[in-house]
Amino acid sequence: MLKRIRPDKISGFIGHNKNLVANRELTVRTVCEKCNHGWMNLLEQANIPLLGPLIDDNPRFIDMPQQMTIAAWAIKTAMVLDSATARASSSSMFYTQEERIALKVSSSIPPRTTVTLARFLGSKDIGTSNTHIRVRGDMGAFPACITTFLLNCLVIQIVTLHPIAEYANRTIVIGSAEGPWDHLIVSCWPANGRTIYWPPVLALDFSDTALNFYKFADRFNLGRELPIPPKGGLGGFG
Numbered sequence: 001m002l003k004r005i006r007p008d009k010i011s012g013f014i015g016h017n018k019n020l021v022a023n024r025e026l027t028v029r030t031v032c033e034k035c036n037h038g039w040m041n042l043l044e045q046a047n048i049p050l051l052g053p054l055i056d057d058n059p060r061f062i063d064m065p066q067q068m069t070i071a072a073w074a075i076k077t078a079m080v081l082d083s084a085t086a087r088a089s090s091s092s093m094f095y096t097q098e099e100r101i102a103l104k105v106s107s108s109i110p111p112r113t114t115v116t117l118a119r120f121l122g123s124k125d126i127g128t129s130n131t132h133i134r135v136r137g138d139m140g141a142f143p144a145c146i147t148t149f150l151l152n153c154l155v156i157q158i159v160t161l162h163p164i165a166e167y168a169n170r171t172i173v174i175g176s177a178e179g180p181w182d183h184l185i186v187s188c189w190p191a192n193g194r195t196i197y198w199p200p201v202l203a204l205d206f207s208d209t210a211l212n213f214y215k216f217a218d219r220f221n222l223g224r225e226l227p228i229p230p231k232g233g234l235g236g237f238g
Contacts, residue, residue, distance in 0.1 A: 004055050005126050005152045039104050040076065047073040054117070054198055057153035062198060064191045070156075071115040071189035072107045078147040078158045079103070081130050094132055094145040095160070110160050112172070115189035118155035119199035120213060122206070125150055129217035135174055137225035139166040144174065148217040155204055155213070157185070159220065173226040176219040179210050 046069050053060050062070070079095045095110065102108035109115075129148040134141045142163045149156045161172060183201045204213045 001051075001055065001126065001151055004052060005124055043069075043073050043076055043107075051151070051154065054154040055152045057119075057199075059197070059199060061195050062188070063195045064193060067188045067191040067196065068107070070117075071109055071113075071191075072103065074115045074149070074156050074158050074188075075109055075113060075160075076103060077149065078130075078145070078160075081128055081147060082145065094143065094162070109189060112161040112163060113189065114159050114187070116157050116185040117188050117198055117200075118157065118184050118186070118216065119203040120150055120153050120155050120205065121203045123152060125152060129214070131218065131221065133221060133223045135161065135163075135172075135223050135225055137167070137172070138227070139170075140164050142167070144220070144223075146217070146220050150213060153199075155216070156188075157217070174220050175222050175224045175226045177215065177222060179215060179219060181216070181219060184211070184216065 050062070050066050050070055051073070079100055082094050099110040102110070127150045129146075131146045133144050133146065135144050142161065144159065144161045147158045159174070161174075163170075163172060180202055184204060186196050186198050186200050188196065202211060204211050204216055206213060
């Protein structure tokens with residue numbers, strides 16, 4: 001990604017590493033084995049020909065196996081970011097050890113997870129947003145994690161829910177702030193058995209409009225369950 005995007009510098013923060021200014025690359029030691037070997041490296045290599053054209057703003061069709069490969073990379077990267085933003089104990093991480101092992105062993109995406117793709121109008125932009133919220137429903141409250149990546153012209157958003165036992169057989173729809181979200185996203189996971197096309201109709205930017213990237217990243221922060229799925233809406237977490 002750094003080879004394609006070539007940001008001049010990286011600034012901001014990663015987890016509890018505050019006020020960072022790095023020259024293009026920074027290593028945060030948060031995983032227990034070398035990232036450049038083994039299953040993580042294989043997943044990275046498999047995604048280079050898939051994500052590369054999207055990062056470079058080249059339209060393309062994405063079939064179901066490719067959607068699964070992109071989703072596995074997205075959730076892996078969300079898990080790494082989750083570990084970087086966790087506090088001293090692993091109990092503060094959102095994703096569980098069982099979910100991490102399942103991804104490593106069988107590329108299994110955690111249940112109640114969606115991965116959507118969007119487009120960004122800009123260049124040399126790279127960044128992330130990681131938010132933990134509590135979703136309030138009529139059966140109780142439960143945690144959710146929303147992770148959004150900005151990679152030049154590609155935006156990936158991962159949403160995972162950890163519902164309480166009462167929701168075991170119930171489809172959950174999270175309410176969001178108002179916005180043209182249906183025209184901004186392409187659903188990548190769960191794969192619905194058909195080929196998808198990227199980019200979507202509209203694109204995000206940093207302007208002071210409904211298309212603002214930060215508004216998109218924070219759209220679920222209302223933290224409430226919708227009792228009835230909206231027509232043509234955001235979809236449910238079955």
